[in-house]
Amino acid sequence: MISTKNLTRRFGSLVALDNLTLEIGPGEIFGFIGPNGAGKSTTMKILACLLKQDSGEAIVCGKNTRTDSDAIRRLVGYMPDFLGVYDDLTADEYLQFFAAAFTVPRSRRRAVIDQVLELTDLTDKKHAMVDSLSRGMQQRLGVARVLIHEPQVLLLDEPASGLDPRARIEMRSLLIELRKMGKCLMVSSHILSELAEMCTSIGIVERGSLLFAGSIDDAFRKVRSAALDADGPSIGAARERIVVVLHPASAAIDSIAAALRRDSRVESVAIESPTSLNIDLRLSEREGHAFAADLLIASGARIHSLAPAEINLEDAFLKLTTGALQ
Structure with missing residues (x-):
């Protein structure tokens, strides 16, 4: 048209x-x-x-x-x-x-x-x-x-x-x-x-x-990747941030984080609280969810919830219009 x-x-x-x-x-x-x-x-x-x-x-x-x-x-x-x-x-x-x-x-x-x-x-x-x-x-x-x-x-x-x-x-x-x-x-x-x-x-x-x-979803995926690039050098691959909340009866979060960091596909792990952490992966959103779940379970974690990091619409717009995605 x-x-x-x-x-x-x-x-x-x-x-x-x-x-x-x-x-x-x-x-x-x-x-x-x-x-x-x-x-x-x-x-x-x-x-x-x-x-x-x-x-x-x-x-x-x-x-x-x-x-x-x-x-x-x-x-x-x-x-x-x-x-x-x-x-x-x-x-x-x-x-x-x-x-x-x-x-x-x-x-x-x-x-x-x-x-x-x-x-x-x-x-x-x-x-x-x-x-x-x-x-x-x-x-x-x-x-x-x-x-x-x-x-x-x-x-x-x-x-x-x-x-x-x-x-x-x-x-x-x-x-x-x-x-x-x-x-x-x-x-x-x-x-x-x-x-x-x-x-x-x-x-x-x-x-x-x-x-x-x-699409809006495509814009969010680009913003997530740009947000990770802003925290460190670009790795030239699809990237995803996963937010994890653990069950209180899970293994110690420090040991879980240490196990995650040993995998080459994990770029970083940030402990946010005794039962929550953020995982930055060298994987796409589709691959990242299944991989993160498998890796967490193998490290002794009991998962309460696992989801991609939310992107605020206005944050997305600001990143897209300040050259972050060019």
């Missing part, structure tokens, strides 16, 4: 996008994440044919942004980070205006507007003035607006910005519902945790360059 290759855009001496290459398939919610000023909005504006790239290629629904901009505009719904509010229009009048702008036939406008109001849970607010709506309702109205012409691709720039917790949950539920309807969504944010629960994949951008693209 969306493909870019070496996409580059400069504003004077500022390189806003630096050879950005990414792929987003149909039916995805792609989280486009990065600090403010990373190039997220610039990318979306190019994909929406509101801005031209200096070089590189952008393809949306099989059409090139340089040569097929009119066709792409009919297939894409773009929502900027700040919604323009009209003081003297009701929500219904606001959508009527954009339905006319998108040349929705008069005979279909009422049905289409009622449909998007229902989808965004704004039916009971159709006669309310737009500027009287809460921030969350205004954002949902913005989503309703971009759905008016039934686009295949939605480009949503910071749709949860400024929302309270309840409004964020409502927005997330709405975006998941749109994906179920077959839409391809590209959703930007500077907060990783906003997108983690709904995205099928993410891309992390900083200073116009794509640092990472893949």
Whole structure:
């Protein structure tokens, strides 16, 4: 649905996008994440044919942004980070205006507007003035607006910005519902945790360059490995940290740790308490769990729990955007 290759855009001496290459398939919610000023909005504006790239290629629904901009505009719904509010229009009048702008036939406008109001849970607010709506309702109205012409691709720039917790949950539920309807969504944010629960994949951008693209789980695996590399020299292999809690009746933790350290696949063992320790392994997550369990049992341990070290979403984002994974 969306493909870019070496996409580059400069504003004077500022390189806003630096050879950005990414792929987003149909039916995805792609989280486009990065600090403010990373190039997220610039990318979306190019994909929406509101801005031209200096070089590189952008393809949306099989059409090139340089040569097929009119066709792409009919297939894409773009929502900027700040919604323009009209003081003297009701929500219904606001959508009527954009339905006319998108040349929705008069005979279909009422049905289409009622449909998007229902989808965004704004039916009971159709006669309310737009500027009287809460921030969350205004954002949902913005989503309703971009759905008016039934686009295949939605480009949503910071749709949860400024929302309270309840409004964020409502927005997330709405975006998941749109994906179920077959839409391809590209959703930007500077907060990783906003997108983690709904995205099928993410891309992390900083200073116009794509640092990472893949699943949330893949991002966590890279962060775990980077966290271990920060504690010591890289060993050029998959790495995993295992957190172990022992049964009180287990063998002495010092003797268990000593036995673990004798194995070449164990990089380090840190005793956290009389019944818990962290094991850094020269193994992948899949291999590490079974190996750690076998080695612990052989050393006389009685295991209460064994799990990979948790990675905080914000820690992951900070590591990914400070060069830790490059």
